[in-house]
Amino acid sequence: MSTIFDLSQPGRNAAAQCADLDGAALARLPEAALRAASPALPEVSELQAVRHYTNLSARNFSIDSQFYPLGSCTMKYNPRGAHRAASLSGFLGRHPLAPERASQGFMECLFALQEILKEVTGMAAVSLTPMAGAQGEFAGVAMIRAYHRARGDLERREILTPDAAHGTNPATAVMCGYTVREVAVDGNGDVDLDALKAAVGPQTAGLMMTNPSTCGVFERQAVQIAQVVHDAGGLLYYDGANLNAILGKVRPADMGFDVLHLNLHKTFATPHGGGGPGAGPVGVGERLLPHLPVPVVAQHEGGYRWLTEDDVPGTIGRLSAFAGNAGILLRALAYALMLGRTGMDRVSDFAVLNAAYLATRLKAAGFELAYPNRAATHEFILTLAAQAKAHGVSAMDFAKRLLDFGMHAPTTYFPLLVPECFLIEPTETECREELDRFVDAMIAIAEEAERDPEHLRTAPHNLPVGRLDDVKAARDLKLRWTPG
Amino acid sequence: MSDTPDDLRYASTHEWARLDDGGVVVGISDYAQDALGDVVYVELPEVGQEVQAGEEIAVVESVKAASDIYAPVGGVVEAINEALDDGPEIVNQDPYGDGWFFQITPDDETQLEELLDAEAYAEQCAAEQH
Numbered sequence: 001m002s003t004i005f006d007l008s009q010p011g012r013n014a015a016a017q018c019a020d021l022d023g024a025a026l027a028r029l030p031e032a033a034l035r036a037a038s039p040a041l042p043e044v045s046e047l048q049a050v051r052h053y054t055n056l057s058a059r060n061f062s063i064d065s066q067f068y069p070l071g072s073c074t075m076k077y078n079p080r081g082a083h084r085a086a087s088l089s090g091f092l093g094r095h096p097l098a099p100e101r102a103s104q105g106f107m108e109c110l111f112a113l114q115e116i117l118k119e120v121t122g123m124a125a126v127s128l129t130p131m132a133g134a135q136g137e138f139a140g141v142a143m144i145r146a147y148h149r150a151r152g153d154l155e156r157r158e159i160l161t162p163d164a165a166h167g168t169n170p171a172t173a174v175m176c177g178y179t180v181r182e183v184a185v186d187g188n189g190d191v192d193l194d195a196l197k198a199a200v201g202p203q204t205a206g207l208m209m210t211n212p213s214t215c216g217v218f219e220r221q222a223v224q225i226a227q228v229v230h231d232a233g234g235l236l237y238y239d240g241a242n243l244n245a246i247l248g249k250v251r252p253a254d255m256g257f258d259v260l261h262l263n264l265h266k267t268f269a270t271p272h273g274g275g276g277p278g279a280g281p282v283g284v285g286e287r288l289l290p291h292l293p294v295p296v297v298a299q300h301e302g303g304y305r306w307l308t309e310d311d312v313p314g315t316i317g318r319l320s321a322f323a324g325n326a327g328i329l330l331r332a333l334a335y336a337l338m339l340g341r342t343g344m345d346r347v348s349d350f351a352v353l354n355a356a357y358l359a360t361r362l363k364a365a366g367f368e369l370a371y372p373n374r375a376a377t378h379e380f381i382l383t384l385a386a387q388a389k390a391h392g393v394s395a396m397d398f399a400k401r402l403l404d405f406g407m408h409a410p411t412t413y414f415p416l417l418v419p420e421c422f423l424i425e426p427t428e429t430e431c432r433e434e435l436d437r438f439v440d441a442m443i444a445i446a447e448e449a450e451r452d453p454e455h456l457r458t459a460p461h462n463l464p465v466g467r468l469d470d471v472k473a474a475r476d477l478k479l480r481w482t483p484g
Numbered sequence: 485m486s487d488t489p490d491d492l493r494y495a496s497t498h499e500w501a502r503l504d505d506g507g508v509v510v511g512i513s514d515y516a517q518d519a520l521g522d523v524v525y526v527e528l529p530e531v532g533q534e535v536q537a538g539e540e541i542a543v544v545e546s547v548k549a550a551s552d553i554y555a556p557v558g559g560v561v562e563a564i565n566e567a568l569d570d571g572p573e574i575v576n577q578d579p580y581g582d583g584w585f586f587q588i589t590p591d592d593e594t595q596l597e598e599l600l601d602a603e604a605y606a607e608q609c610a611a612e613q614h
Contacts, residue, residue, distance in 0.1 A: 005601065225606035413548040413549060414549075416548075416549050416551075469524040470547045471524060471547055474545075475524050475525075475548060475573075476526070
């Protein structure tokens with residue numbers, strides 16, 4: 001496919017629809033602010049531009065067009081109703097600096113979302129400001145740090161993470177100035193309690209955990225783990241990445257967690273991918289209340305007001321210019337209200353049922369589960385090590401070949417502890433026929449691996465581009481393209 | 485089967501170490517480079533940096549994963565293999581030779597004896613592969 005620059009012809013444009021250039025305004029600009037040469041923009045007709053980008057967009061893999069079982073990412077459908085609610089002109093036209101009295105409707109919405117998230121997680125308070133999961137994690141660990149400092153407990157320099165933790169967990173701990181100590185998990189995907197007991201001490205600031213873990217299994221000793229860490233004076237951080245599996249069933253606060261972040265772009269069905277915009281609200285128990293990031297919406301004299309640094313003097317501060325990704329927060333509220341209490345419960349029912357159904361059918365078809373003794377949660381892991389050994393085809397080859405079947409590949413090679421790892425998360429929004437189609441594709445690819453492994457190794461065959469050279473892409477970075 | 489030369493010592497975290505003229509040369513094993521796949525980037529320590537045994541000191545990144553490299557012995561970093569900056573693929577091509585990462589002047593040479601010998605390390609790799 002040609003680039004938009006290839007289509008360019010000098011002088012071709014659609015200027016009739018441009019705003020009139022105000023020559024007088026241009027003349028008032030200082031010399032230094034004016035370009036010496038015109039920018040290298042493509043010169044095309046409006047129709048050419050529309051066609052070009054429409055055709056490009058049709059080449060995307062997306063949840064609107066393909067099954068997207070990308071493990072640990074919860075690529076569920078984003079309901080159009082939520083998009084429509086967030087697109088009401090009152091929301092779109094609201095200025096972020098508008099005074100509280102002119103923003104009561106918007107603030108009521110944020111307050112309602114705070115309350116729903118509190119109820120779902122069991123936490124004492126929620127701040128919606130973090131703009132993404134990573135920022136939510138940062139806020140959470142920054143609060144743990146603020147808590148220890150406020151108590152004059154300055155020797156706690158270590159954060160523990162199970163080796164089945166999300167890769168972002170150790171990264172967050174390092175960003176917050178901690179050193180990381182890994183704790184092993186056993187063959188069934190549970191944290192090794194003895195190793196944990198040996199690792200905690202007066203240096204322990206906290207433990208970061210994802211539950212269900214990235215092994216796709218529910219950590220059964222969560223309460224004992226919390227006990228060990230609390231006894232050592234540390235706090236517990238819950239990474240909400242996999243909350244979809246336990247929504248309405250188990251509350252992180254009841255498992256002993258002191259602080260968490262939620263990925264609204266996963267569990268609460270807001271748009272996702274391409275770098276954002278995400279939303280990573282944080283929830284805290286009583287101990288971390290004084291450190292919550294601001295602003296937070298509070299009820300006040302029959303209406304709502306912003307809590308700021310004056311109200312929360314021990315706050316870790318602000319994480320975004322205003323109140324977070326407002327449009328995303330509104331979508332999450334609309335989604336939660338559409339579900340209601342009963343629906344919230346059914347999300348995890350069907351997320352787990354769909355994963356268990358896929359795991360059972362794939363196992364029956366001869367695929368090997370990485371944790372055969374454990375029930376699937378909202379996701380599960382296949383190990384394709386046997387296929388790799390027998391036919392020289394890797395998990396990556398399976399992943400690439402799935403693209404030819406019109407399905408996005410599952411997460412590959414993560415978590416790292418499983419060889420030739422395939423982490424599959426169907427989400428609750430897929431119907432049975434779609435799940436069956438995936439199983440059929442996997443069976444067809446496994447047969448192909450025996451008959452014609454080379455066909456897998458060179459896949460994809462039906463896409464606009466063939467196998468990408470990801471080694472060259474990483475070693476030989478080209479971040480700019482300049483028209484020739 | 486991956487190659488585990490007898491004259492080296494190995495850490496359970498897949499680094500190899502070789503005593504060479506009073507310095508300890510460190511790299512990653514053949515098993516490790518094979519498991520990582522094509523190496524695309526290596527982050528090396530600073531020359532002169534002091535390290536403790538078991539401390540994270542470098543990072544190796546492949547198309548599959550980024551992994552920490554731990555110092556098998558404590559001491560001072562004496563030299564680093566700058567060729568890896570432009571040629572990370574050397575780690576895959578020659579893990580025990582030109583693909584070395586750094587050299588440490590050890591505080592205590594006997595720390596080397598606490599590492600695994602080739603046989604014990606090969607056993608560990610076989611167990612992991614299963």
